[in-house]
Amino acid sequence: MNEIIFVVNESDEGGYEAQALGHSIFTEADSVEELKNNIREAIQCHFDENAPKLVRLHFIKEEIFAA
DSSP states (O other), rough: OOOEEEEEEEEETSEEEEEEETTOEEEEESSOOOOOHHHHHHHHHHHSSSSSEEEEEEEEEEOOOOO
């Protein structure tokens, strides 16, 4: 596996939450840079060896407005 995809949402409490697609990896952080570092650490813990070389972040942003 060369790539892993994370879906990233803004947390209701502030910051970000990331969930890997197809793997039991979840992490959260206050900033995007901190989230990236947490994702790197979580990937290393989950895969030990043979970790994916690329990480794709898919940001989901929900907006609500009055019509």
